[in-house]
Amino acid sequence: MPMNPSQWIDVVEDKFNYNLDHFVIPDHYQDDVKSILIPHGLIMDRIAKLAQIITSEYDNERITVCCVLKGGHQFFSDLINYMKKALNKQGKTLPMTLDFVRVKSYENDQSTGDVRISWTEKELKELKGKNLLLVEDIIDTGNTMKKLLATLEKYELKSLKVASLLLKKTPLSCGYVPDYVGFAVPDLFVVGYCLDYNDIFRDLDHICAISDVGKEKYSV
Numbered sequence: 001m002p003m004n005p006s007q008w009i010d011v012v013e014d015k016f017n018y019n020l021d022h023f024v025i026p027d028h029y030q031d032d033v034k035s036i037l038i039p040h041g042l043i044m045d046r047i048a049k050l051a052q053i054i055t056s057e058y059d060n061e062r063i064t065v066c067c068v069l070k071g072g073h074q075f076f077s078d079l080i081n082y083m084k085k086a087l088n089k090q091g092k093t094l095p096m097t098l099d100f101v102r103v104k105s106y107e108n109d110q111s112t113g114d115v116r117i118s119w120t121e122k123e124l125k126e127l128k129g130k131n132l133l134l135v136e137d138i139i140d141t142g143n144t145m146k147k148l149l150a151t152l153e154k155y156e157l158k159s160l161k162v163a164s165l166l167l168k169k170t171p172l173s174c175g176y177v178p179d180y181v182g183f184a185v186p187d188l189f190v191v192g193y194c195l196d197y198n199d200i201f202r203d204l205d206h207i208c209a210i211s212d213v214g215k216e217k218y219s220v
């Protein structure tokens with residue numbers, strides 16, 4: 001069952017803007033972010049809960065958990081670990097196959113509109129009859145996920161669900177809402193925890209709002 005929006009954590013800009021000196025930020029990013037929206041510890045605690053919810057909704061059938069690279073990598077990796085712990089606690093067994101797809105459409109803080117997906121025809125055909133769980137870092141305009149779902153349509157999956165750590169509250173949204181959401185975030189360009197700006201900031205632990213200095217410094 002998709003989560004009810006009341007189950008998401010709503011990150012409100014004025015309430016959730018931890019000062020940069022409240023947490024450790026690497027020196028090389030000090031000027032490049034303006035506030036911390038979600039500290040790393042909170043991200044991890046939230047993923048533990050998402051893992052509990054997700055594992056409780058599957059039976060003992062094998063699932064294919066597919067990481068949407070590159071941004072989804074950290075969430076995927078932590079989610080799998082928490083899912084294994086949750087299964088252990090629930091005394092339940094759920095065999096998981098781990099899979100990866102590379103998708104890219106952003107340059108600077110804008111979608112180019114050209115969503116490139118690495119799946120080959122052979123890889124797509126192999127998904128027939130599988131229970132697929134797509135794991136994404138963020139749904140912003142929703143165009144990436146819309147294209148992924150449209151691509152999968154004719155391949156006769158047994159089931160398809162999407163978990164996204166973040167869902168951006170933006171007027172540019174196409175209206176797509178994933179089954180599982182960690183946090184609803186304000187309409188700011190966010191970086192850290194593998195979310196990037198031109199491949200920078202993936203090594204930052206917390207989820208932060210990028211500063212104008214950061215945008216300027218790393219723009220292409």
Ligand SMILES: O=P(O)(O)OC[C@H]1O[C@H](OP(=O)(O)OP(=O)(O)O)[C@H](O)[C@@H]1O
Nearest residue numbers: 069070071104105106140141142143144
């Ligand atoms: O909802 P949308 O507006 O389509 O944006 C979301 C997508 O944008 C980012 O990918 P990006 O193209 O930056 O590639 P990356 O995962 O390698 O960072 C992110 O990882 C999502 O896949």
Ligand code: HPA
Nearest residue numbers: 140188189190191195196
């Ligand atoms: O806010 C964002 N941050 C990083 N990557 C993204 N891809 C879409 N939106 C974002």
